Amino acid sequence: MTKVTMVVNGKTVSAETEGRTLLSAYLREGLGLTGTHVGCDTSQCGACVVHVDGKPVKSCSVFAQDVAGSQVRTIEGMANADGSLGVVQQAFQDHHGLQCGFCTPGMVMSSAALLAENPKPTESEVRHYLEGNICRCTGYHNIVKAVLAASGQDVASVPAE
Amino acid sequence: MYDFEFVKPSTIAEATKALTAEGAQALSGGQTLVPTMKQRLAAPGVLVCLTGIAETKGVCKGDGGLHVGAATPHAVVAREAASHYPALAALAGGIGDPAVRNRGTLGGSIANNDPAACYPSAVLGSGATVVTNKRKIAADDYFQGMFTTALEEGEFITEVAFPIPEKAAYVKFNQPASRFALTAVFVAKYADGVRVAVTGASNDGVFRWSEAEEALSKDFSAAALAGLSVDHSDFISDLHGTPAYRGNLVKVLTARAVAAA
Structure with a gap:
């Protein structure tokens, strides 16, 4: 297992990963951020799209270790600071x-x-x-x-x- | 998918060394390889990620034409090649969807050499040079059939040098579900002749339509294609199109590409 650290929705976070741990699994299972959904798991459907360094990517087709150190934004980071909808x-x-x-x-x-x-x-x-x-x-x-x-x-x- | 060891070298030398490991496999943007691994159609022991090598990223104009780093994502080529080689930029901007274009790379696409991928037609149609960690390979020698290339064990692409044509266009008949080419044609006119590369048609993958090249080199107009037809005997047959249908598309799309160039 390898510890992967990244900045998710403005907070520095880390979780243990295997080589095969996808960014979607890192977010959902490692960090408990289950707002990112895994639909097809074959990079067709786009339910798992998150932003990595400001660009949208399909998190089911990116390895967590590949984006270690990146700035990631998920649906949990889309609300306004007061909790109201963005x-x-x-x-x-x-x-x-x-x-x-x-x-x-x-x-x-x-x-x-x-x-x-x-x-x-x-x-x-x-x-x-x-x-x-x-x-x-x-x-x-x-x-x-x-x-x-x-x-x-x-x-x-x-x-x- | 089965587990593996993930390594991300930051230089070409480190990557070359990492790829000598038993069961090592190169990974670029992962838009094809990751789904393939999920299906357990590939199960490498070591995955060598090539997107962390700064010298294999970016677009710049140089001696051999437009140099595109192998690890440059499609979205970056679409943006940065636009003023130098608009047909290449337009091709890159039409691959997959925006999220795929932020990850998928030129090197990954042509290393895989999917018979319906867009990039192989630009590389072959431009007579580009494929530069690897070991040598330079002419596009005509590089593509060797469906999912087959001249790359050897431990060899990976570092950049592709595209000679810039006088005019060029890529016309893709979209397969809307996959966003791959159902069939597509890349036409490029150079001072020494015209090149026509076809993807999404042959069971052998990307190929040059030499009769059309000859006719268009004499007369660069859609009318020059009038009497020609492409041999479709070894074309792809699937639920989207018969070989004859694809054969007709090749001619229609070539004419459209000439008109658009």
């Missing part, structure tokens, strides 16, 4: 961007990464950026609407489904 999370709630919620942590992390790169994306840019995040409930319309709303754009004319 802007992307609040927009998902306001626009019904989730049903079962399983894909939501990955959707929120990918959406936040998009908005950091491109603060006012078009609808088509949102759909393109979220290609690697699969939702089996919503049909995506309300997710896209939530991301547009989180970017501060008027979504009154975007049809709800």
Whole structure:
């Protein structure tokens, strides 16, 4: 076992790992941060997306030892300091961007990464950026609407489904 | 997956040494190898992670054209190659999805040589030079069939040097579930002729369509392809397309690439 230390949501943390310990397992089992979901475990679905040094990655396809020392942000780090929902999370709630919620942590992390790169994306840019995040409930319309709303754009004319 | 020893060297010399261990396997961004290991289709004893070597990362213009470090993620190539070699940057920016592009690397893609991967067509279509920890390999000698390359035991890619063409374009017929190419064509026009590399079509992996190269070298227009057809006798057949369907796509996509270049 090898102790791996990284900064997760602003706190320096460490946990024991094997070579094969994935970042998703490190977060969930090592640190108890179960907000990061493992959907397909084959890097297709995007439920496990977290930010490593500011970039979205699929944590089920990254070894914890590979990202030792990195800055990691997970869904647990997306709320405001007072515990209220962050802007992307609040927009998902306001626009019904989730049903079962399983894909939501990955959707929120990918959406936040998009908005950091491109603060006012078009609808088509949102759909393109979220290609690697699969939702089996919503049909995506309300997710896209939530991301547009989180970017501060008027979504009154975007049809709800 | 089975457990292994994880090592992350920080120099080419250290990585070369680490790869001499019994059962050692090189790992780059892990977007293919990690899922493969989960399925227990690969079970290395030692995994030598190549993404911590600073000299194998980055994009810079030099003598051989555009030098791209093997451990450079697709997202970085998409951004940093854009002003030097737009077709290459566009190809990198269309691989997988954003999260995959932040991890997957050029070196990992061409070391794996998936028959439907995007990068092999850019490397072959540019007549690039594959630089390893041991030697330099011309793209024409490097790709040796599906999942097969000229890389030897203990050898790994450090960079790829792409000669910059006058014009080029990559046109991919997307397989929307996997985001690999159902079939895709990379066309590049150089002063000494045109190169046409096809991925996602042949059971032998990426290949050059020499008849199209000859025709386009004389007349770089979609019309020059009119009388040509590609031999599809050894093309991939799966639920997404028959060999004849892929054969037709090769011609259509080549014409589109010429028009887009």
